[in-house]
Amino acid sequence: MAEIDLSQSLWMLLFFVALGWLAARRLRVDPRPIATLLVYIISPLTFFHGLTQGQPSADKLILTLSVLLLATCLCLAVNRVASRFFAEQERALLAFSAGTGNTGYFGFPIALVLLPPEGVTLYLFCMLGVSLYEFTVGFYVSARGRFSVKESLTRLARLPLIYAFATGMLVSALDWQIPDVVADGLDYFKYCFTVLGMMIIGMTLGRVTWREFDLRFVAGCVVVRFVVWPLATLLMVLLLRMSVGVSDSLALAFLLIGAVPMAANVVVIAMELEIRPEKGAIAVLITTLAAPLLIPVYLGVALPWVLSF
Template sequence: MTVFFTLLGKILPLYLSIVLGALSTYFLKCDKETVAKILLFILAPLIVFNATLNVKLDFSVIFLPLFFFLFSTVLAFLLLLFFKKIWDDNTSNLLAFSTATGNTGNIGIPLAILFLEPKYVDIFIFTVLASILYQNSVGYYITAKGNFTAMQSIKKVLKLPVLYAFILGLVLNLWGFKLPEIFSSYSSYLKGAYAILGMMLLGMGMEKIKLNSSFVDMKFISYAMFIKFIIWPATVLVFIFLDKHFLFYLNDKGLYMVMFLFSIVPLAGNTVTVATLLNVKPEKMSLTVFISSLISLFYIPFAVFLYMS
């Protein structure tokens, strides 16, 4: 249990940032939209560019974002078919979309910084592209129940600055370009700033959470927690087992840890943004994301403890 409490001690400061975010909104009236824009348009593109530029591209590294994008897509459509039998409204669309992805950015990247070696941190950030593309393409289709055309979805993806940062980093990586050494420490500052502000942003969104009985849907919450905290890691662990003994695609303990961390993060905060934009039960989604974040405070160190045992 000593290892568990050590891991808990590592992750706890991240969650204190959520409290700071909530306090900054309540007492200082900080504007969360401004923080979100800083994350989306400045910090996220910069760290994605840096990670893509520095990562050593090979089959195993490229395989990871492809694997998770396809997994999220297939899982979302399978869940949609299943949930349509339970809910006859757009609740099924929202739940299928939200449980097929996770908070690999605001929570996943800080976890990667805590638990992975620097080279694997860059690989993790590179893999986060799978979540970004899923949430802004397939996710929009499912949540909007087909209200967006293919062209509209493509336009939404093309507006993401992260996409262009990724393309630029990839091109320069293939050309063998390296940033001057003076920028190496600056990239660490960027990751730290993203981690802190990303966690604070979760807290800054708590003022919209309401405990009205109409929003506390235990069936919705239970399905979301089960899929995110049981189905996701179980599926990834099955793949890791198969790869270790039969497939040999990755054959790297560090990459296995990247995959495992990717699978144990809570629900993505971006799902609330999508639900709000499309007016698909945003209050219910906010409460569910908040609960999953609270559970992950103890779930993540416990899951890492079991994985490392």
């Protein structure tokens, strides 16, 4: 496990970040319209396509709901603690980031390397739980950093991803077949999501200076992402192994969900709600750079221990 090479995934992501930085610095590209596209068009279509292609079953949806519940609990816990130390917008951003991670364009390539095909499917449904959190509980908590309860709920109700999830579930339950030409078209959106999601980090960084670096905020993000999440998922896997006896593939999928860096959607949501996106971008970049060093060590220690139960 210690020999896992994450350099390709890292350099790919950093290349997209660099393109975004150049677009902001040289071309004066405004990232806000791109954030709106990601939230209201690209993410919902990517989510819908994943659901219709993944053939959800009751067992798989339990995984999604379990990860959603874990993400929600961590978000609410951090939100309560952070309210004592941070201003409203920083508190909201930290709480949102506490429930999510870069499970998609960072974690998914690693899952393809480490897991068998059935394990990759399990990982995808765990990943759906993170995405569902981002655009439900996470979005609401973030919005409360700037808006009232009523306005936050109104903004939440406008999010199409909620309806994309419901529609995807309905299509799968009724066993409707998406025409091949439509499925092929929807497949392109996942690549847009990856490229634009990482570029928007670079665009945000291209508009700020390191004078805006907030050590307390970054430290909070690092602790939540690389201490709290790994411990929480490790505890969950151990409890499941000792109670219902989950498979090795599912155990590794859970551990990987807990070890990825901060999600690029932290910046996307912060940009859409205008709650300190520059601080989120700096924290995402730092955790992304640290992840290739930490993930092999963490999995190399945690996985053999878990599999011994």
